[in-house]
Amino acid sequence: xxxxxxxxSLPPPLGLWLQLTHEVECQNYSLKKQSAEKQLLQARExxxxxRRKRSSLFGTFHVAHSSSMDDVDHKxxxxxxxxxxxxxxxxEKLLRWQSIEALSGFxxxxxxxxxxxxxxxxxxxxxxxxxxxxxxSSCQTTWTTWTMTSCPRGPSSTxxxxxxxx
Amino acid sequence: xxxxxxxxSLPPPLGLWLQLTHEVECQNYSLKKQSAEKQLLQARExxxxxRRKRSSLFGTFHVAHSSSMDDVDHKxxxxxxxxxxxxxxxxEKLLRWQSIEALSGFxxxxxxxxxxxxxxxxxxxxxxxxxxxxxxSSCQTTWTTWTMTSCPRGPSSTxxxxxxxx
Numbered sequence: 001x002x003x004x005x006x007x008x009s010l011p012p013p014l015g016l017w018l019q020l021t022h023e024v025e026c027q028n029y030s031l032k033k034q035s036a037e038k039q040l041l042q043a044r045e046x047x048x049x050x051r052r053k054r055s056s057l058f059g060t061f062h063v064a065h066s067s068s069m070d071d072v073d074h075k076x077x078x079x080x081x082x083x084x085x086x087x088x089x090x091x092e093k094l095l096r097w098q099s100i101e102a103l104s105g106f107x108x109x110x111x112x113x114x115x116x117x118x119x120x121x122x123x124x125x126x127x128x129x130x131x132x133x134x135x136x137s138s139c140q141t142t143w144t145t146w147t148m149t150s151c152p153r154g155p156s157s158t159x160x161x162x163x164x165x166x
Numbered sequence: 167x168x169x170x171x172x173x174x175s176l177p178p179p180l181g182l183w184l185q186l187t188h189e190v191e192c193q194n195y196s197l198k199k200q201s202a203e204k205q206l207l208q209a210r211e212x213x214x215x216x217r218r219k220r221s222s223l224f225g226t227f228h229v230a231h232s233s234s235m236d237d238v239d240h241k242x243x244x245x246x247x248x249x250x251x252x253x254x255x256x257x258e259k260l261l262r263w264q265s266i267e268a269l270s271g272f273x274x275x276x277x278x279x280x281x282x283x284x285x286x287x288x289x290x291x292x293x294x295x296x297x298x299x300x301x302x303s304s305c306q307t308t309w310t311t312w313t314m315t316s317c318p319r320g321p322s323s324t325x326x327x328x329x330x331x332x
Binding site for chain 1: 190191251265
Protein backbone atom coordinates (compact mmCIF):
# COMPACT_ATOMS: atom_id res chain seq x y z
CA UNK A 1 0.00 0.00 0.00
CA UNK A 2 1.13 3.52 -0.70
CA UNK A 3 0.15 5.27 2.51
CA UNK A 4 3.04 7.71 2.67
CA UNK A 5 1.12 10.66 1.24
CA UNK A 6 -0.34 13.16 3.73
CA UNK A 7 -4.04 12.66 4.53
CA UNK A 8 -6.42 14.51 2.24
CA SER A 9 -9.36 16.49 3.55
CA LEU A 10 -12.33 15.34 1.48
CA PRO A 11 -15.22 17.72 0.75
CA PRO A 12 -18.19 16.60 2.87
CA PRO A 13 -20.37 15.50 -0.09
CA LEU A 14 -17.66 13.16 -1.35
CA GLY A 15 -17.20 11.82 2.15
CA LEU A 16 -20.92 11.08 2.38
CA TRP A 17 -20.91 9.22 -0.93
CA LEU A 18 -17.92 7.15 0.18
CA GLN A 19 -19.60 6.38 3.51
CA LEU A 20 -22.64 5.25 1.54
CA THR A 21 -20.43 3.10 -0.67
CA HIS A 22 -18.96 1.47 2.43
CA GLU A 23 -22.41 0.71 3.82
CA VAL A 24 -23.63 -0.77 0.54
CA GLU A 25 -20.55 -2.98 0.38
CA CYS A 26 -21.13 -4.06 3.97
CA GLN A 27 -24.62 -5.16 3.09
CA ASN A 28 -23.41 -7.08 0.06
CA TYR A 29 -20.88 -8.77 2.31
CA SER A 30 -23.57 -9.66 4.85
CA LEU A 31 -25.77 -11.16 2.12
CA LYS A 32 -22.84 -13.19 0.80
CA LYS A 33 -22.06 -14.46 4.29
CA GLN A 34 -25.68 -15.39 4.91
CA SER A 35 -25.78 -17.24 1.58
CA ALA A 36 -22.67 -19.24 2.43
CA GLU A 37 -24.03 -20.11 5.87
CA LYS A 38 -27.33 -21.22 4.33
CA GLN A 39 -25.42 -23.30 1.78
CA LEU A 40 -23.58 -25.14 4.57
CA LEU A 41 -26.78 -25.66 6.57
CA GLN A 42 -28.57 -27.16 3.57
CA ALA A 43 -25.61 -29.43 2.84
CA ARG A 44 -25.59 -30.69 6.43
CA GLU A 45 -29.35 -31.25 6.31
CA UNK A 46 -28.79 -33.29 3.16
CA UNK A 47 -26.19 -35.40 4.95
CA UNK A 48 -28.61 -36.03 7.81
CA UNK A 49 -31.30 -37.07 5.34
CA UNK A 50 -28.91 -39.61 3.82
CA ARG A 51 -28.13 -40.99 7.26
CA ARG A 52 -31.84 -41.46 7.95
CA LYS A 53 -32.33 -43.22 4.60
CA ARG A 54 -29.48 -45.61 5.34
CA SER A 55 -31.23 -46.69 8.52
CA SER A 56 -33.94 -48.39 6.48
CA LEU A 57 -33.69 -51.37 4.13
CA PHE A 58 -35.14 -49.35 1.27
CA GLY A 59 -32.84 -46.49 2.13
CA THR A 60 -29.80 -48.73 2.08
CA PHE A 61 -30.82 -50.03 -1.32
CA HIS A 62 -31.59 -46.55 -2.56
CA VAL A 63 -28.39 -44.95 -1.29
CA ALA A 64 -26.31 -47.84 -2.55
CA HIS A 65 -27.68 -47.18 -6.02
CA SER A 66 -27.47 -43.43 -6.13
CA SER A 67 -24.85 -40.72 -6.01
CA SER A 68 -26.58 -39.02 -3.08
CA MET A 69 -23.70 -39.55 -0.67
CA ASP A 70 -21.12 -38.19 -3.11
CA ASP A 71 -23.41 -35.25 -3.87
CA VAL A 72 -23.75 -34.37 -0.20
CA ASP A 73 -20.01 -34.64 0.40
CA HIS A 74 -19.42 -32.34 -2.56
CA LYS A 75 -22.00 -29.81 -1.34
CA UNK A 76 -20.46 -29.71 2.12
CA UNK A 77 -17.01 -29.16 0.58
CA UNK A 78 -18.31 -26.34 -1.59
CA UNK A 79 -20.15 -24.70 1.31
CA UNK A 80 -17.00 -24.72 3.43
CA UNK A 81 -15.08 -23.23 0.50
CA UNK A 82 -17.72 -20.51 0.16
CA UNK A 83 -17.39 -19.63 3.86
CA UNK A 84 -13.61 -19.47 3.54
CA UNK A 85 -14.00 -17.06 0.63
CA UNK A 86 -16.39 -14.91 2.65
CA UNK A 87 -13.78 -14.68 5.41
CA UNK A 88 -11.11 -13.72 2.86
CA UNK A 89 -13.46 -11.09 1.43
CA UNK A 90 -13.89 -9.60 4.89
CA UNK A 91 -10.12 -9.28 5.35
CA GLU A 92 -9.75 -7.61 1.95
CA LYS A 93 -12.60 -5.20 2.66
CA LEU A 94 -11.23 -4.16 6.04
CA LEU A 95 -7.74 -3.49 4.65
CA ARG A 96 -9.11 -1.54 1.68
CA TRP A 97 -11.35 0.75 3.71
CA GLN A 98 -8.67 1.32 6.35
CA SER A 99 -6.36 2.40 3.51
CA ILE A 100 -9.00 4.68 1.99
CA GLU A 101 -9.63 6.28 5.37
CA ALA A 102 -5.91 6.80 6.00
CA LEU A 103 -5.45 8.47 2.60
CA SER A 104 -8.63 10.52 2.66
CA GLY A 105 -8.49 11.72 6.26
CA PHE A 106 -12.24 11.11 6.45
CA UNK A 107 -14.08 8.74 8.78
CA UNK A 108 -15.81 6.27 6.47
CA UNK A 109 -16.20 2.93 8.28
CA UNK A 110 -17.84 4.63 11.23
CA UNK A 111 -20.76 6.59 9.78
CA UNK A 112 -24.37 7.51 10.64
CA UNK A 113 -25.83 4.61 8.68
CA UNK A 114 -27.73 4.18 5.44
CA UNK A 115 -30.90 6.02 6.41
CA UNK A 116 -29.05 9.11 7.63
CA UNK A 117 -26.71 9.07 4.63
CA UNK A 118 -29.65 8.80 2.24
CA UNK A 119 -31.25 11.82 3.91
CA UNK A 120 -28.00 13.82 3.83
CA UNK A 121 -27.60 13.09 0.11
CA UNK A 122 -31.26 13.80 -0.65
CA UNK A 123 -31.85 10.21 -1.77
CA UNK A 124 -35.11 8.35 -1.32
CA UNK A 125 -34.66 5.50 1.17
CA UNK A 126 -36.35 3.19 -1.33
CA UNK A 127 -33.66 4.08 -3.88
CA UNK A 128 -31.16 2.39 -1.57
CA UNK A 129 -33.40 -0.64 -1.11
CA UNK A 130 -34.32 0.53 2.38
CA UNK A 131 -37.83 -0.37 3.42
CA UNK A 132 -39.70 -1.67 6.47
CA UNK A 133 -39.63 -5.45 6.93
CA UNK A 134 -42.29 -7.07 4.68
CA UNK A 135 -45.46 -8.05 6.52
CA UNK A 136 -47.07 -10.35 3.97
CA SER A 137 -44.20 -11.56 1.79
CA SER A 138 -41.81 -14.32 2.83
CA CYS A 139 -39.54 -13.94 -0.19
CA GLN A 140 -35.82 -14.30 0.36
CA THR A 141 -34.77 -11.11 -1.35
CA THR A 142 -31.28 -10.34 -2.62
CA TRP A 143 -31.24 -6.70 -1.59
CA THR A 144 -31.27 -4.82 1.68
CA THR A 145 -33.99 -4.06 4.18
CA TRP A 146 -34.15 -2.06 7.36
CA THR A 147 -33.57 -5.30 9.22
CA MET A 148 -30.33 -6.09 7.41
CA THR A 149 -27.54 -7.15 9.75
CA SER A 150 -25.16 -4.23 10.19
CA CYS A 151 -21.60 -4.44 9.00
CA PRO A 152 -18.69 -5.30 11.27
CA ARG A 153 -16.83 -2.20 12.38
CA GLY A 154 -13.15 -1.70 12.89
CA PRO A 155 -11.68 -1.72 16.38
CA SER A 156 -12.12 2.03 16.78
CA SER A 157 -15.53 2.23 15.21
CA THR A 158 -19.06 1.87 16.48
CA UNK A 159 -20.75 -1.52 16.43
CA UNK A 160 -24.24 -0.72 15.25
CA UNK A 161 -25.51 -4.23 14.71
CA UNK A 162 -25.11 -7.95 15.25
CA UNK A 163 -21.78 -9.29 14.05
CA UNK A 164 -21.07 -12.98 14.04
CA UNK A 165 -18.45 -13.49 11.32
CA UNK A 166 -15.22 -15.36 12.01
CA UNK B 167 -26.94 15.16 -4.69
CA UNK B 168 -24.56 17.93 -3.72
CA UNK B 169 -22.42 18.18 -6.82
CA UNK B 170 -21.85 21.92 -6.78
CA UNK B 171 -18.40 21.75 -5.22
CA UNK B 172 -15.41 22.01 -7.59
CA UNK B 173 -13.86 18.66 -8.54
CA UNK B 174 -11.13 17.46 -6.21
CA SER B 175 -7.85 16.07 -7.49
CA LEU B 176 -7.32 12.84 -5.59
CA PRO B 177 -3.81 11.59 -4.84
CA PRO B 178 -3.13 8.59 -7.12
CA PRO B 179 -2.98 6.00 -4.32
CA LEU B 180 -6.46 6.98 -3.09
CA GLY B 181 -7.73 6.88 -6.66
CA LEU B 182 -6.37 3.35 -7.05
CA TRP B 183 -8.08 2.18 -3.85
CA LEU B 184 -11.37 3.71 -5.00
CA GLN B 185 -11.03 2.08 -8.41
CA LEU B 186 -10.44 -1.23 -6.61
CA THR B 187 -13.52 -0.60 -4.47
CA HIS B 188 -15.57 -0.02 -7.61
CA GLU B 189 -14.34 -3.26 -9.17
CA VAL B 190 -15.08 -5.28 -6.02
CA GLU B 191 -18.59 -3.82 -5.91
CA CYS B 192 -19.07 -4.68 -9.57
CA GLN B 193 -18.19 -8.28 -8.88
CA ASN B 194 -20.57 -8.43 -5.93
CA TYR B 195 -23.27 -7.03 -8.21
CA SER B 196 -22.51 -9.63 -10.87
CA LEU B 197 -22.72 -12.44 -8.33
CA LYS B 198 -26.03 -11.10 -7.03
CA LYS B 199 -27.41 -10.89 -10.57
CA GLN B 200 -26.27 -14.42 -11.37
CA SER B 201 -27.89 -15.67 -8.17
CA ALA B 202 -31.21 -14.02 -9.01
CA GLU B 203 -31.13 -15.41 -12.56
CA LYS B 204 -30.39 -18.90 -11.19
CA GLN B 205 -33.25 -18.50 -8.71
CA LEU B 206 -35.68 -17.74 -11.53
CA LEU B 207 -34.38 -20.60 -13.68
CA GLN B 208 -34.82 -23.08 -10.85
CA ALA B 209 -38.32 -21.80 -10.15
CA ARG B 210 -39.30 -22.21 -13.80
CA GLU B 211 -37.80 -25.71 -13.85
CA UNK B 212 -39.94 -26.50 -10.83
CA UNK B 213 -43.03 -25.27 -12.64
CA UNK B 214 -42.21 -27.46 -15.63
CA UNK B 215 -41.76 -30.46 -13.32
CA UNK B 216 -45.23 -29.84 -11.90
CA ARG B 217 -46.70 -29.67 -15.38
CA ARG B 218 -45.13 -33.04 -16.23
CA LYS B 219 -46.49 -34.57 -13.03
CA ARG B 220 -49.96 -33.32 -13.80
CA SER B 221 -49.87 -35.17 -17.13
CA SER B 222 -49.95 -38.50 -15.31
CA LEU B 223 -52.71 -39.99 -13.20
CA PHE B 224 -50.39 -40.34 -10.23
CA GLY B 225 -49.10 -36.84 -10.80
CA THR B 226 -52.61 -35.42 -10.83
CA PHE B 227 -53.35 -37.17 -7.56
CA HIS B 228 -50.02 -36.08 -6.11
CA VAL B 229 -50.27 -32.44 -7.17
CA ALA B 230 -53.87 -32.24 -6.06
CA HIS B 231 -52.76 -33.31 -2.60
CA SER B 232 -49.63 -31.21 -2.20
CA SER B 233 -48.66 -27.58 -2.01
CA SER B 234 -46.20 -27.98 -4.90
CA MET B 235 -48.07 -25.64 -7.21
CA ASP B 236 -48.33 -22.91 -4.59
CA ASP B 237 -44.66 -23.39 -3.75
CA VAL B 238 -43.61 -22.97 -7.36
CA ASP B 239 -45.77 -19.90 -7.83
CA HIS B 240 -44.23 -18.37 -4.72
CA LYS B 241 -40.69 -19.20 -5.87
CA UNK B 242 -41.29 -17.59 -9.26
CA UNK B 243 -42.68 -14.48 -7.57
CA UNK B 244 -39.67 -14.26 -5.27
CA UNK B 245 -37.23 -14.80 -8.13
CA UNK B 246 -38.83 -11.99 -10.14
CA UNK B 247 -38.66 -9.75 -7.08
CA UNK B 248 -34.98 -10.62 -6.66
CA UNK B 249 -34.27 -9.65 -10.28
CA UNK B 250 -36.14 -6.37 -9.84
CA UNK B 251 -33.98 -5.62 -6.79
CA UNK B 252 -30.83 -6.39 -8.76
CA UNK B 253 -31.91 -3.90 -11.41
CA UNK B 254 -32.58 -1.28 -8.73
CA UNK B 255 -29.17 -1.99 -7.21
CA UNK B 256 -27.55 -1.35 -10.58
CA UNK B 257 -29.24 2.04 -10.89
CA GLU B 258 -28.14 3.01 -7.39
CA LYS B 259 -24.56 1.88 -8.05
CA LEU B 260 -24.30 3.81 -11.30
CA LEU B 261 -25.61 7.04 -9.76
CA ARG B 262 -23.34 6.71 -6.71
CA TRP B 263 -20.15 6.15 -8.67
CA GLN B 264 -20.98 8.87 -11.18
CA SER B 265 -21.39 11.24 -8.22
CA ILE B 266 -18.11 10.10 -6.64
CA GLU B 267 -16.30 10.61 -9.94
CA ALA B 268 -17.78 14.07 -10.40
CA LEU B 269 -16.74 15.14 -6.90
CA SER B 270 -13.31 13.53 -6.95
CA GLY B 271 -12.25 14.49 -10.46
CA PHE B 272 -10.79 10.99 -10.81
CA UNK B 273 -11.75 8.32 -13.34
CA UNK B 274 -13.02 5.41 -11.24
CA UNK B 275 -15.57 3.44 -13.27
CA UNK B 276 -13.16 3.12 -16.16
CA UNK B 277 -10.02 1.57 -14.70
CA UNK B 278 -7.30 -0.95 -15.62
CA UNK B 279 -9.06 -3.83 -13.87
CA UNK B 280 -8.54 -5.88 -10.73
CA UNK B 281 -5.28 -7.55 -11.69
CA UNK B 282 -3.57 -4.28 -12.66
CA UNK B 283 -4.96 -2.50 -9.59
CA UNK B 284 -3.71 -5.27 -7.33
CA UNK B 285 -0.24 -4.95 -8.85
CA UNK B 286 -0.26 -1.15 -8.54
CA UNK B 287 -1.23 -1.41 -4.87
CA UNK B 288 1.27 -4.20 -4.18
CA UNK B 289 -1.50 -6.63 -3.32
CA UNK B 290 -1.35 -10.35 -4.00
CA UNK B 291 -3.93 -11.30 -6.64
CA UNK B 292 -5.08 -14.13 -4.34
CA UNK B 293 -5.82 -11.52 -1.65
CA UNK B 294 -8.51 -10.14 -3.98
CA UNK B 295 -9.90 -13.59 -4.69
CA UNK B 296 -8.30 -13.57 -8.12
CA UNK B 297 -7.19 -16.97 -9.33
CA UNK B 298 -7.23 -19.04 -12.50
CA UNK B 299 -10.44 -20.96 -13.20
CA UNK B 300 -10.45 -24.20 -11.15
CA UNK B 301 -9.54 -27.28 -13.14
CA UNK B 302 -10.73 -30.02 -10.80
CA SER B 303 -13.36 -28.35 -8.62
CA SER B 304 -16.92 -27.72 -9.74
CA CYS B 305 -17.90 -25.78 -6.65
CA GLN B 306 -20.16 -22.77 -7.13
CA THR B 307 -18.09 -20.29 -5.16
CA THR B 308 -19.31 -16.99 -3.76
CA TRP B 309 -16.22 -15.00 -4.60
CA THR B 310 -14.49 -13.86 -7.74
CA THR B 311 -12.29 -15.59 -10.29
CA TRP B 312 -10.39 -14.48 -13.33
CA THR B 313 -13.38 -15.57 -15.37
CA MET B 314 -15.83 -13.34 -13.51
CA THR B 315 -18.12 -11.38 -15.81
CA SER B 316 -16.89 -7.81 -15.98
CA CYS B 317 -18.95 -4.95 -14.67
CA PRO B 318 -21.10 -2.76 -16.88
CA ARG B 319 -19.38 0.49 -17.71
CA GLY B 320 -20.83 3.93 -18.07
CA PRO B 321 -21.47 5.38 -21.51
CA SER B 322 -18.02 6.93 -21.70
CA SER B 323 -16.17 4.02 -20.23
CA THR B 324 -14.63 0.89 -21.64
CA UNK B 325 -16.68 -2.29 -21.83
CA UNK B 326 -14.23 -4.95 -20.74
CA UNK B 327 -16.62 -7.88 -20.50
CA UNK B 328 -20.00 -9.40 -21.23
CA UNK B 329 -22.89 -7.28 -19.98
CA UNK B 330 -26.43 -8.60 -20.07
CA UNK B 331 -28.25 -6.80 -17.27
CA UNK B 332 -31.54 -5.00 -17.89
